[in-house]
Amino acid sequence: MTVQEIGKVLVEGNKTAFKANASRRAGQMFNEKLADAVGPKLPLMVRGYKDEPWFRFVLANAVAGAIIKFGYTNEKLLLLADAAVNAANDDFLGSFEIEKMIDDLIKDIPLPTDAKKEV
Numbered sequence: 732m733t734v735q736e737i738g739k740v741l742v743e744g745n746k747t748a749f750k751a752n753a754s755r756r757a758g759q760m761f762n763e764k765l766a767d768a769v770g771p772k773l774p775l776m777v778r779g780y781k782d783e784p785w786f787r788f789v790l791a792n793a794v795a796g797a798i799i800k801f802g803y804t805n806e807k808l809l810l811l812a813d814a815a816v817n818a819a820n821d822d823f824l825g826s827f828e829i830e831k832m833i834d835d836l837i838k839d840i841p842l843p844t845d846a847k848k849e850v
Contacts, residue, residue, distance in 0.1 A: 754810075758818030761811055762787050765794060784819075784826040791819035 769790060770781035780786045795812035802808040 754814040755818050755821065757811065758791075758814030758816070759822075761815045762791050762819055762822075765790060765815070784823045788819040788823040791815040 766781045766787055770778055773781060795816045798805075798808050798812040802812075
């Protein structure tokens with residue numbers, strides 16, 4: 732591969748990463764503003780949940796559903812709804828601490844120290 736070809740691959744990779752990260756950040760900001768707007772209107776007993784990842788996940792999906800139903804002709808709204816759902820999904824998935832769950836799952840499984848293939 733030539734230096735120019737490597738440069739082209741890097742430029743394309745960076746474009747893709749830039750778009751994905753810009754979308755995630757826009758979704759994150761939208762979700763924060765949405766939670767801040769909805770939070771004070773929630774019953775007092777559940778207001779503390781507005782910052783929980785599961786609540787933002789539900790809220791982002793509910794708002795995205797409304798946008799799809801009523802704002803389907805507005806491309807910018809649809810992009811924002813998609814970004815909000817993606818950001819909320821990422822935050823919600825991150826709240827599960829999957830790495831710890833996997834570690835806990837495999838910690839008692841004995842791993843062979845000398846792996847030999849048997850035929």
